[in-house]
Amino acid sequence: DAGVIQSPRHEVTEMGQEVTLRCKPISGHNSLFWYRQTMMRGLELLIYFNNNVPIDDSGMPEDRFSAKMPNASFSTLKIQPSEPRDSAVYFCASSSRTSGVADTQYFGPGTRLTVL
């Protein structure tokens, strides 16, 4: 298995532009997570999906952020309009939820976003 795939790996954009980050989870996994990582705040959970349905988006910083999962093999995180404070590394992770077993999340390589 190729693991969790994220694209692009690096994105540089100007303030005000729309940014779309993409994620392909591990085949067969039914949970998908979007995280943001900065030096100051560490890893933060933004949103997660179970069986393509958003379960908890309380970590999404504001309305400029939105996430979708149209099918089991694809998810997007969109920022519109982007701001310099959105600069961070965004990780996607997936897991296979098995009742009664502590699940392991498998992380993608991340997208490094720089907003100028």
Place this chain on the structure above:
Amino acid sequence: KNQVEQSPQSLIILEGKNCTLQCNYTVSPFSNLRWYKQDTGRGPVSLTIMTFSENTKSNGRYTATLDADTKQSSLHITASQLSDSASYICVVRGTGGSQGNLIFGKGTKLSVKP
């Protein structure tokens, strides 16, 4: 407030030496605790997951301990190698059935020097 505190923030050791990283948490009620290793420029990789009833768990040269009474965990690395240089992140999951109920520590950055 649910928090996870890791210490030290950074650590430099010589190759071949042992080291111990600490994780204290206030998350309650508690479901499980995980240690992740994150290499520079990569995503975190799970090392161990420990539930309430487990006191110790090993993964090669990595040994994690958990004291649920004092809400403390440690990650011990034996005979360190240059490839152990990374950030180590402690993550505590609360109960409630939500997979999103994860509290992350800020990590300990370990540098192993030759």
